Structure formats: structure tokens, C-alpha cells
Amino acid sequence: MGQPLLEINNLQTHFNTERGRVTAVDGISFSVEKGEILGVVGESGCGKSVTAQSILRLFDEKYTASYDGEIKLQGEDLLKLSKANMEKIRGNEVSMIFQDPLSSLNPVFTIGFQLTETIRIHQKHTKQEAYQMAIELLRMTGIPSPEKRIDEYPHQLSGGMRQRVMIAMALACKPKLLIADEPTTALDVTIQAQILDLILELNEELGMAVVFITHDLGVVAEICTRVVVMYLGQVVEEANVEDLFTNPLHPYTKGLMKSIPQIEGNRSEKLNVIGGTVPALTDIPKGCRFATRCEYANDLCKEKAPDLQLHEGHHKVRCWHYADIARKEAVEHAIPTS
Numbered sequence: 001m002g003q004p005l006l007e008i009n010n011l012q013t014h015f016n017t018e019r020g021r022v023t024a025v026d027g028i029s030f031s032v033e034k035g036e037i038l039g040v041v042g043e044s045g046c047g048k049s050v051t052a053q054s055i056l057r058l059f060d061e062k063y064t065a066s067y068d069g070e071i072k073l074q075g076e077d078l079l080k081l082s083k084a085n086m087e088k089i090r091g092n093e094v095s096m097i098f099q100d101p102l103s104s105l106n107p108v109f110t111i112g113f114q115l116t117e118t119i120r121i122h123q124k125h126t127k128q129e130a131y132q133m134a135i136e137l138l139r140m141t142g143i144p145s146p147e148k149r150i151d152e153y154p155h156q157l158s159g160g161m162r163q164r165v166m167i168a169m170a171l172a173c174k175p176k177l178l179i180a181d182e183p184t185t186a187l188d189v190t191i192q193a194q195i196l197d198l199i200l201e202l203n204e205e206l207g208m209a210v211v212f213i214t215h216d217l218g219v220v221a222e223i224c225t226r227v228v229v230m231y232l233g234q235v236v237e238e239a240n241v242e243d244l245f246t247n248p249l250h251p252y253t254k255g256l257m258k259s260i261p262q263i264e265g266n267r268s269e270k271l272n273v274i275g276g277t278v279p280a281l282t283d284i285p286k287g288c289r290f291a292t293r294c295e296y297a298n299d300l301c302k303e304k305a306p307d308l309q310l311h312e313g314h315h316k317v318r319c320w321h322y323a324d325i326a327r328k329e330a331v332e333h334a335i336p337t338s
């Protein structure tokens, strides 16, 4: 395999807050191959959105945020780019769909105006050409009668329609990479399914790679090829979808799995059945970050942080005891021979 489309190495995102400097993303590494759909999962507050927004350097670097590590897009480190060059990447090479479509659309302009502006910022087209392209994009995202809808304002559209408009905007410049941050969480189940189908279709037709962020392992099973599991700002497990579902290694991932009785279950269900709560960023455990909630944690876990290590093939896990736990579970599940 050649160079990955996106390669994140040891990314850290720090924020200056009233309670001091916190590191919301702490040493994340993963890569995305061309045309791949990578899932990023984890409970609320584990750093999914901060990771997504860091890739496009969306945090204010003057007063609030700073980054360390590398974010290489086709070999070029985005963290080293000037503001002007970074601007060329956003919406062009890499696009993002945010969680809440209403707050991301401007209520005082028609969706047609917003779409044509987006197209014209990034590509040289006349207003008329951009308007026609906008209609085609809306059609592609499955909006009925796009030639009429294009002149409407965001409040005139349903939540699902607005999310489609956001997708149309994100796709306006045929990005190589789409970062979708919980694009379906706010939508009802039928619309969710349609939006997922649409993202899959566009991935196949345009060869666009996707980083798909979600709480929902059911959705991951449906559309992703590989998954990164995050906990408290770090990657705790990474595997292809089959390995993750058939052989989850990290106690946290196992906990997430238990929160979906069936893969085809209720997609709106949040993954929140693991006991205890995620420690605050100002109170990060010195050993394994999951130790405070882990039934297998011992003194070693509480004292020393484990590294992310390679298990087999491309399966990685950050746990001192994963092999022992797997052996113990195998014995417990073994059928007696006599």
C-alpha cells in the first residue's frame, strides 16, 4: 500500500482554560487510506470532535488552542502550513460535516446562495454555472425538486433536508477526505439510514475517503472498514471492523459492545452503560486512563500507563492485561469435553 491519504502522528491538542492548560487529545495516531471509511467511536467527551476539528485546525491558535505532532495530508504536514495555505485545504481537499446542521447554515441566506458562494470560493465559476452545480449537488444528495428547494431558507427545510444541504456543501469541491462528525445523531432513524446510504454511495462513486465519527457501533458495523476506539483523548484500540466485532480486546471496547445487544438494534441508543464516569481533563489518572472504571485494573494499571501495542495483523490495543483477559474468557466459554 502506498502513502496514506491522511496520517496523524502523535497529535496533541491543548486548550488554555480558566482551570489551566488541558490536553483534550493526547498522542493520537491513525491513518486513513484513499477511499476508505474509518470509524472513530467513544463515549461523549472522549475527544472525537476535538480530533476532527484539529485535522482542519479549526481552533483559535492565537489565544485558545495549540497542537503538537503531525497531521500529514498526502505527506504534507498541515500543522506546518501557513494560515493562507490551510485555507486552501479546508472545503477543497478536506471537508467537514458538523453535528448540528442548523447552526452551521446561515439563517438569513437561501441555501442556493450559500452553496454557490461555497463553490465560487473554491473554484472559478460564474454565478450561473455555480447555481447549476448547486442544483446538481442537491439532486445528488437526494433532495426532491432541487430547482425549487434551492431558493429556500434553512428554516424552510426539515432536519434531514438541512443535513443533506450540509453534505452537498461539504461535497461541493469533491474533497479527497470527508470528516463527518456524528452526521446523523440529530436525525430520526429513517433519515439516518438514508444519509448513511448516501455517504456510502458517494464514497463508492467519488472514491472519497471518510472519517466517520459516531457514538454508535451499529452504524460503524454498517459502513466502516476500520475503527479507532477513543477513551479520554487517546486511542485505546484500533482494528478492522470484523476483528473489532468478533474479538474486541480492550475492556472499554468490550463495554461499548455490551451496550448494543444487536448490531441491527436501535441506532439512536447512546453507548453509556459502562459504570462510572470519564475523569475530567484536569484530573487524568497517572496510569491507565480507563483504570478507574475497569474491573480488571490492578496496581500496575493504576501506576503505569500502557502503550498502544500491536496484537496481531493491524489490531492494536492499549491495555496491560488484554491477553490474560482473553485467555480467561476463552476458558470460561470453553465447552467441557467430558
Ligand SMILES: Nc1ncnc2c1ncn2[C@@H]1O[C@H](COP(=O)(O)OP(=O)(O)OP(=O)(O)O)[C@@H](O)[C@H]1O
Pocket (backbone or CB within 6 Å): 015, 017, 022, 024, 042, 043, 044, 045, 046, 047, 048, 049, 050, 051, 215, 281
Ligand atoms: N474549546 C475547548 N476548550 C476547552 N476544552 C474543550 C474545548 N473543546 C472541547 N473541550 C474538551 O475536550 C474534551 C473532548 O471533547 P469533544 O467535544 O472532542 O468530545 P466528543 O468525543 O466529541 O463528545 P460528544 O460525543 O459528546 O460529541 C471534553 O472534555 C471537552 O470538554
Ligand SMILES: [Mg+2]
Pocket (backbone or CB within 6 Å): 048, 049, 050, 181
Ligand atoms: Mg463531538
